[in-house]
Amino acid sequence: MTTTMKQPIAVTKLCNSKGIISALAIDQRGALKRMLSQYKKEVPDAAIEQFKTIVSEELTPYASAILLDPEYGLPAAKQRAQQTGLLMAYEKTGYDATTLGRLPDSLNYWSVKKLKEAGADACKFLLYYDLDESDAINDQKKAYIERIGSECLAEGLPFFLELVSYDATISDNTSKEYATVKPHKVNQMMKVFAEPRYNVAVLKVEVPVNMKFVEGFGNEVVYTQKEAAAFFKEQSQMAACPFIFLSGGVGAELFQETLRFAKAAGSTFNGVLCGRATWADGVKVFATEGEAAARQWMQTDGRKNIETLNEVLMETASSCQATTE
Template identity: 25%
Template sequence: MSPRRFFVNSTLPAPMNTIRGLMRGSVPCVGYKRARVRTTAESRALQQLTTADGWLAIVANDQRQSLVALREQAGLPATAEELRQLKADIVAALGRDASGVLLDPEFALPALVDEGVVPRDTGILVATERSGPQAVDGLRVADVLLAPTDVRRLGGTAAKLLVYVRPDHEDAEGPNGRLVSRLAEACAAADLLLFVEVLTYRRSDEDPAEYGRRKTDLGLEAALLVESCGARVLKLESPGSEPGCRRLTEALTVPWALLSAGVDHETFKTTLQAAVAGGASGFIAGRSLWKEAALLQPPERRAFLLGEGRRRLAELLALLP
């Protein structure tokens, strides 16, 4: 399957995965069976969040609770100021090469915009959810911190919501489905593009091996559920193979980007290559690029990010044809 980049304004032929190919005016998205027409504002936001060749190449830097835990376990300070500086170092080193950065509203924003850390031509994807879901009747339910107006106020190009979904135990009328629908409606009213990150999980009473066997199918069903609730772009885990990615792409009517899930860089490169071949529109990667830096002292951290971090990002960009 040809990859899907996003070309908005170009006279060049548009590959299947590109924003220009998917969204030239009101023309249905190439390669999507039931393509959704996007608004001018959504098309512009996608243009601002993609590379010149139309790929989503976003550095994820919205971790909060997990980042605090990582540093505390290593005996390092995890104050708000420490985390703000860590996030600033990541964006300063990697933001200029990325098409966008995914940032949180608790440690990163608005400081990284106010201080001029985010490069002027780099799009900003703003995490809207509270860090860590709530447990409700055996499900993991997200809690939204920001409204679309808050995302705009923080300088955001688009909004992102993370939901943990078990499609075999919930549907569009469940708490996560209703949450996505409400936020999607609010974003549409505000002409704000909405990305939704979808993760599945093993329930406490579920056999690990059984969950492992079902994980790919659950991921597909969860993506379709969230898409039906109004998500415009999806951030998804790898289905595990190029055919699995192709199956996912063919089932969806919206583009999707691959998340790194904290795997090591070499593993993520292999996963991304299969995902792009299977129709993914790029990546939204965080820890695979910079996780070692989170445990380094500032001088060593900056050196790592400017050297190894940028090298890793360049290798990911080279996989986007």
């Protein structure tokens, strides 16, 4: 792995004492509303804000940072633990499914300057990217990320770029069909956006395989364990800056096993930004039993999820300082 990093903005405020990013993600907006709507007929904005605040208050004492959005997350940001860093999302939620390319779009009334003024220690932007889509689409995305990278550099905020792969010709990215192309999509797009021109401080990425199709982890096999391990090793070689894993909506236990597998394969990932694997089961409790029950769940099951994940990270993740020095 290359150890020279152009981005000069330190990410120490987002790391724990070992230089590992053990961050909690709850910047979901549309997805969280859909989760709540499974149990409630109406989901007012206040309910979304309240749930985010409960998560922040109860779980940030055990996280190095929390990722929130400025639309519903500002009250939660104010209630985070004092030592916990703050990442703020800059993108609009979701994407326009009626147009080609899943083109990126930032929040209308926000800028990196405003995120910084709201207390952000870093800016996060989500980009959907199909490596094999047309240059007409991907060149637009590259230019957009260049602009955000320059904006972050000017404001002195680290730029966390979240990359989510897809294939424009495959509708289900959880399918066996997509699993066969995922390693290529994930690893090669990392190589693209790790280039210094984008000023990315940290890449937030998927693991390069669908673990449910890895030998020994699921019923169907797309990759042997040896093949899967090679893809994890290749991923580390693609990153010229620190990179962390997103949980991608999988359960806590599978995510933890994935991190152990990554370490054994030689991955040099620098931590996680973990969302639903930590707090998702608390959504039903909040929606059906109320705030007090949700807080109790966070203090028990939620805390157990994040502390167990932290233990796994200390065994598996590499320090950001070692990556950038």
